[in-house]
Amino acid sequence: MKAITQAVLDNKVDLGIIFDTDVDRSAIVDSTGREFNQTRLIALMSTIVLEKHLTTTIVTNSVISDGLTTFIKEKFDE
Known part of the structure; x- marks a missing residue:
């Protein structure tokens, strides 16, 4: 989560989405760095x-x- 949050903030994007390696869990980060878990x-x-x-x-x-x-x-x- 730290990596996706930093990527969203550094790149000034609206939304970041991350999946675990087998894609059965995900999370999103909004443009302010706020994390949304599953x-x-x-x-x-x-x-x-x-x-x-x-x-x-x-x-x-x-x-x-x-x-x-x-x-x-x-x-x-x-």
Whole structure:
């Protein structure tokens, strides 16, 4: 994460994406150097999709599911 964060800041780019060697995990870094781990990335993508398609089902792994369910309920339940 240090390397991708430094690369984003040094090159003044909008977004950096990094994957582990077998590409089953990823993270992103925004233009300010703020890191988004796998959980935050899935929450961000879920928000984007659900804002346009509220009845969409989001499927993820068990580590993320509970927190994501709480996040979605808080954000989209009225």
